[in-house]
Amino acid sequence: MIILLFILGLEFGSFLNVVIDRLPDGRSLMKPPSHCDNCGTRLKIVDLIPLISYLWLRGRCRYCGLHIPIRVFCVELATGIMFAFLWARYGLSNELWIFAVYACLFIAIFVIDLNTQLILNKMTYPACIFALATVPLRDDLNYFDSVTGNTFIGGVVGFTLLLLVVVVSRGGMGFGDVKMSALMGFALGYPNIFVGLFVGIITGGLVATGLLIMKRKGRKQAIPFGPFLAIGAMTALIWGDAIWDWYTTPFN
Numbered sequence: 001m002i003i004l005l006f007i008l009g010l011e012f013g014s015f016l017n018v019v020i021d022r023l024p025d026g027r028s029l030m031k032p033p034s035h036c037d038n039c040g041t042r043l044k045i046v047d048l049i050p051l052i053s054y055l056w057l058r059g060r061c062r063y064c065g066l067h068i069p070i071r072v073f074c075v076e077l078a079t080g081i082m083f084a085f086l087w088a089r090y091g092l093s094n095e096l097w098i099f100a101v102y103a104c105l106f107i108a109i110f111v112i113d114l115n116t117q118l119i120l121n122k123m124t125y126p127a128c129i130f131a132l133a134t135v136p137l138r139d140d141l142n143y144f145d146s147v148t149g150n151t152f153i154g155g156v157v158g159f160t161l162l163l164l165v166v167v168v169s170r171g172g173m174g175f176g177d178v179k180m181s182a183l184m185g186f187a188l189g190y191p192n193i194f195v196g197l198f199v200g201i202i203t204g205g206l207v208a209t210g211l212l213i214m215k216r217k218g219r220k221q222a223i224p225f226g227p228f229l230a231i232g233a234m235t236a237l238i239w240g241d242a243i244w245d246w247y248t249t250p251f252n
C-alpha cells in the first residue's frame with residue numbers, strides 16, 4: 001500500500017508541475033495538453049512517466065533537447081514521499097485524503113513562491129474554505145468544543161503572529177505570508193499551528209543564515225518565506241503531535 005500511495009503521489013506531483021507552470025499566469029490547467037514549451041511537441045505517455053522519464057531523458061526534451069528544470073523531478077518525488085508518509089502515519093482515514101490535498105497545496109505554494117515571490121490568493125482562499133469545511137471529518141479538530149484542536153483559534157494565531165512579523169520586519173515579508181499562515185492555522189488547529197510556524201521560522205532562519213555566509217544573498221535581498229512556511233506546515237501535518245508533546249513535556 002505504501003508503494004501504491006508513493007506512485008499515486010508521483011502522479012499528483014506530475015499534475016502539480018502543470019499547476020505550478022500555468023496557474024500564476026492564469027493559463028488553463030486542462031488545455032492544451034502537456035507539451036514542450038520550446039518546440040511545442042505534444043508529449044506522449046512515455047515522456048510523462050514521473051521520475052523515470054526525467055532520468056531516462058537526462059532532464060531534456062526528447063524532441064528539441066531543451067533543458068527541463070530539476071524542479072519537475074523534485075516536485076514529483078516530494079509529492080510521492082509525502083503521500084507515503086501520510087499513509088504510514090494515518091492509514092486509511094479521512095486524514096489521509098484531506099492531508100494529501102494539503103500536501104499538494106503546500107508543495108505548489110512552495111515552488112510558486114520560489115519562482116514568482118507570490119503566494120496566490122486563488123490558492124489560499126479556496127484552501128481556507130476547504131480547511132474549514134473538512135473540520136467535521138477530522139477527529140483532531142473542532143469548531144467550538146474545546147480550545148485544543150480548535151480550528152478558528154489556530155487560524156487567528158497564524159494570522160496574528162505573521163501579521164506582527166510583517167509589521168515589525170517592514171517589507172521583509174508580504175501579506176501573502178500572513179494569509180498562508182492563517183491557512184496553516186485553520187488546517188493544523190491550535191496548538192499545532194505553533195509547531196508549523198516554529199519549524200518554518202527555524203528552517204527559514206537556518207537557510208537565510210547559510211545563504212548570507214556563502215554570500216549568495218545580500219542582507220537586504222528578500223528570501224521568500226512561503227517555502228519555509230510550507231515545510232513547517234507539512235512537518236506539522238505528519239509529526240505535529242509528537243513535536244508538541246516532546247516540546248511541552250519538560251514543563252508539565
Ligand SMILES: [Zn+2]
Nearest residue numbers: 036039061064
Ligand atoms: Zn522540446
